[in-house]
Every structure is written in structure tokens, then in C-alpha cells.
Amino acid sequence: MASNKKLCWTEADVKCPFYLADDRKKRSISCEGYTPGADVVSRFRTLAQREKHMGRYCVGDFSRCPVYRCVYLNRYGEEE
Numbered sequence: 001m002a003s004n005k006k007l008c009w010t011e012a013d014v015k016c017p018f019y020l021a022d023d024r025k026k027r028s029i030s031c032e033g034y035t036p037g038a039d040v041v042s043r044f045r046t047l048a049q050r051e052k053h054m055g056r057y058c059v060g061d062f063s064r065c066p067v068y069r070c071v072y073l074n075r076y077g078e079e080e
Contacts, residue, residue, distance in 0.1 A: 009054045016062035018071050022054065029054065031067050034074035040067055 009022075018032040020039060027044045034040070044050040057065035063072075
């Protein structure tokens with residue numbers, strides 16, 4: 001499992017199937033949306049908060065991510 005202490009994540013580190021992209025300058029993470037044709041963008045107040053989220057969910061246990069759970073539930077209609 002990935003360590004959430006790393007300071008900078010890359011796309012190669014990401015395991016979440018709903019991840020689309022991230023932007024360090026905007027402190028954001030883009031994911032597939034809960035409906036076809038939609039995306040979810042999470043913007044963080046600090047880069048450190050974004051990196052912590054990525055370490056915890058995107059490259060770690062993505063099944064516990066609030067965005068993942070919402071997308072999964074709405075696309076597949078069941079809890080994982």
C-alpha cells in the first residue's frame with residue numbers, strides 16, 4: 001500500500017479507476033462523475049490537503065473515498 005507521507009503524487013501512482021487528472025497549480029483532482037458525461041472536480045484549500053487526499057484515497061484505499069463511493073453507488077446501484 002502506498003504511504004500517504006509522500007509529498008508529490010503522479011498519475012502512475014494512482015490506483016482509483018475513477019481518477020481522471022489532477023492539477024497542482026489549481027490544487028484539484030478530477031474524477032469521473034456519478035452520471036455519464038459528468039466529471040467531479042475536488043479543489044483543496046492547500047496543496048498539502050490535496051496531496052494528503054491523494055495519498056489516502058487515490059493511491060491508497062480508493063474504495064473508502066467519498067467521491068469513489070458516490071460514483072460507484074450511482075453507476076452500479078450497490079455498495080461495494
